[in-house]
Amino acid sequence: MYRFKHHRPTTIDEAQSIFAACDDPSYLSGGMTLIPTMKQRLASPTDLIDLSQVEGLTGITFHSGLVRIGAFTRHAVVANSAEVAKAIPALAYLAAQIGDNQVRNRGTLGGSVANSDPAADYPAAVVGLGATIVTSQRQIAGDTFFQDLFETALEPGELITAIEFPIPEKAVYRKFPNPASRYAVAGVMVARFPRGVRVGVTGAGPCAFRATALENALNQSFNPDALNAVEIPDAGFNSDLHASAEYRAHLVKVLAKRAVQALC
């Protein structure tokens, strides 16, 4: 790991001022991706701006029809929250599927979402539940947040402060984990809302996305067989030693059907 300067601001304003003043800064949340990346010298920020002491980035609150989770909230907190499990069981379940126990004790919601790792779990919930990303500057719709491999709508220095997840009537997350890393080879969140079904997919493409073809079929008939005729084109899907694009496209449909089965 190259040398860097470690900053520990206590307010969002201070964190952003430091970011603006540094040569090649990076925010540090749980560090579960950034630190291994730095150790491999795939990232070499001059300055790390540690968010652990920043006020107002933690906590889970419940408002009319939504669950608001502070960006620095660790996965284990979401996974073990009885209140989250009551409001959106699929979200608590998803958090409990991330990495392993030690990783969940460090990794954070905001860090995962800001990174837009194609195989991360939380992006499936952001897209599948139609969450709103609350940042230091604005609110960003979950549907437009993930743009490409490790690319999001965040501007340089912009900081996620919280994420608001609308509470669905029912939702289920199904994932095919890589047996070694526990990352999602593919993961699908199916959520039923009064105004329709949403399907969020992670692991399959360069970033999380809504599977509108699956949504349309489920809006017509909410049962697993309704998905039989739906084609999932694998163009642009990820292909690596773990799974081909074709295999991932197949997984998306299988996982979506399993999720729907669990919801019926």
Place this chain on the structure above:
Amino acid sequence: MQITLTVNGTLRELDVPENTLLVDILRERLRLTGTHVGCDTSQCGACTVHLNGRAVKSCTVLAGQADGTSVLTIEGIGTPDVLHPMQAAFRECHALQCGFCTPCMIMAAIDLVENHKELDNKSVREGLEGNFCRCTGYHNIVRAVLSAAEKMAAKA
């Protein structure tokens, strides 16, 4: 950078480069070599310690993140004469072969027992997903954790 951390109950003040990892502070500076470096990529769990009461992989914690925290390592949980119930259970159940993963398997297992209720064969296996035993002696490790969980619950 100047950091202060409590390790196994003792307050330590250290001056370390900012790119120092917690595991290197423990092993190189404090000579607490029971915590191991296995993969160094936060996968194998051989570097597991407790940070403020929760199991973490110390190869993926920076000095600045450890500042102000309380760290518990394998050296801090028992003595040769009075083993921690988890250590005693590992010995009793033959839950180790080469022993490399053992210290951190024990630290991860204590976190499981203390922070996760109602453990059974399945949940112990899931809970130890972040710890690799390359001797593949998982069967007896799971037995040991369940045995220790009973004793720790009886003691509490």
